[in-house]
Amino acid sequence: xxxxxxxxxxxxxxxxxxxxxxxxxxxxxxxxxxxxxxxxxxxxxxxxxxxxxxxxxxxxxxxxxxxxxxxxxxxxxxxxxxxxxxxxxxxxxxxxxxxxxxxxxxxxxxxxxxxxxxxxxxxxxxxxxxxxxxxxxxxxxxxxxxxxxxxxxxxxxxxxxxxxxxxxxxxxxxxxxxxxxxxxxxxxxx
Amino acid sequence: xxxxxxxxxxxxxxxxxxxxxxxxxxxxxxxxxxxxxxxxxxxxxxxxxxxxxxxxxxxxxxxxxxxxxxxxxxxxxxxxxxxxxxxxxxxxxxxxxxxxxxxxxxxxxxxxxxxxxxxxxxxxxxxxxxxxxxxxxxxxxxxxxxxxxxxxxxxxxxxxxxxxxxxxxxxxxxxxxxxxxxxxxxx
Numbered sequence: 001x002x003x004x005x006x007x008x009x010x011x012x013x014x015x016x017x018x019x020x021x022x023x024x025x026x027x028x029x030x031x032x033x034x035x036x037x038x039x040x041x042x043x044x045x046x047x048x049x050x051x052x053x054x055x056x057x058x059x060x061x062x063x064x065x066x067x068x069x070x071x072x073x074x075x076x077x078x079x080x081x082x083x084x085x086x087x088x089x090x091x092x093x094x095x096x097x098x099x100x101x102x103x104x105x106x107x108x109x110x111x112x113x114x115x116x117x118x119x120x121x122x123x124x125x126x127x128x129x130x131x132x133x134x135x136x137x138x139x140x141x142x143x144x145x146x147x148x149x150x151x152x153x154x155x156x157x158x159x160x161x162x163x164x165x166x167x168x169x170x171x172x173x174x175x176x177x178x179x180x181x182x183x184x185x186x187x188x189x190x
Numbered sequence: 191x192x193x194x195x196x197x198x199x200x201x202x203x204x205x206x207x208x209x210x211x212x213x214x215x216x217x218x219x220x221x222x223x224x225x226x227x228x229x230x231x232x233x234x235x236x237x238x239x240x241x242x243x244x245x246x247x248x249x250x251x252x253x254x255x256x257x258x259x260x261x262x263x264x265x266x267x268x269x270x271x272x273x274x275x276x277x278x279x280x281x282x283x284x285x286x287x288x289x290x291x292x293x294x295x296x297x298x299x300x301x302x303x304x305x306x307x308x309x310x311x312x313x314x315x316x317x318x319x320x321x322x323x324x325x326x327x328x329x330x331x332x333x334x335x336x337x338x339x340x341x342x343x344x345x346x347x348x349x350x351x352x353x354x355x356x357x358x359x360x361x362x363x364x365x366x367x368x369x370x371x372x373x374x375x376x377x
Binding site for chain 1: 365
């Protein structure tokens with residue numbers, strides 16, 4: 001615009017050239033302002049859509065086998081929150097991520113949370129058969145998994161009520177991460 | 191409507207009320223931006239999402255939990271994370287511009303509508319410039335790493351660009367504010 005400005009300055013205030021120069025300058029500034037305001041409006045509209053209506057989903061990476069610190073850093077760098085739990089050490093070294101929810105490849109909204117379960121240091125837990133036999137299988141399985149055992153369920157025909165636990169093995173002091181067999185009654189029908 | 195219908199005392203009041211209303215509006219906007227710069231930053235980051243992809247509000251999900259940060263990236267590659275800190279915002283510049291413009295609204299020389307339009311355009315110039323700068327930093331940081339080109343764009347080029355664009359926004363503001371109507375000039 002340097003071509004117009006001197007014209008506006010040199011020309012007398014009321015002259016035709018002066019008015020035309022100022023008019024062109026004003027027109028260009030107005031056009032520039034309109035374009036900038038339109039661009040900002042467009043970006044804000046599109047940004048709101050991207051953020052609130054249909055956000056770009058974050059692809060959850062596979063963090064199984066990584067250390068807890070590594071996994072947390074990777075997830076946080078992607079803008080994902082981390083909830084940490086402890087699980088059976090079976091198949092993983094203590095301190096490594098043994099399980100994650102949601103699994104790798106899932107799409108999460110930015111700021112969504114991923115639950116990672118860290119393989120616990122194995123300790124021996126006292127498993128008493130009398131504590132589990134006769135209880136609902138779901139309760140027993142959940143309890144044993146919470147202790148960090150790998151639970152294997154077998155179903156047998158039995159006079160015991162259907163879906164109740166009839167046997168648990170091994171018993172006594174069992175190392176976390178070891179398999180525990182739970183035998184469940186399927187009744188006498190089949 | 192004839193010329194006789196326009197009585198001078200009744201015209202003055204709406205104009206004065208309009209000026210005060212625009213003054214209060216712009217002043218309130220300035221105060222709001224000053225009080226909540228984080229919110230303004232989040233709006234800036236949100237506006238950049240169509241250009242860089244991902245927007246993560248707040249520090250809740252990051253290791254920088256004590257400060258508000260925003261991460262840009264494609265959502266799949268962890269190395270494209272980018273943090274927008276307080277220094278990356280033009281919130282303070284915009285708030286100062288609004289504060290100065292609010293005083294202009296009280297001057298009878300300028301129409302309140304023109305003041306509003308001028309300040310809106312000026313704010314948009316600064317805002318857009320910062321979105322472009324932030325986007326450039328995010329893209330270069332993501333593609334080339336956090337040294338070299340990123341350092342230059344972030345610490346030198348971006349800073350100069352913002353200073354220049356802040357000046358442009360002030361020029362635009364006064365240009366629009368002082369623009370003389372053709373009809374008024376010819377009268």
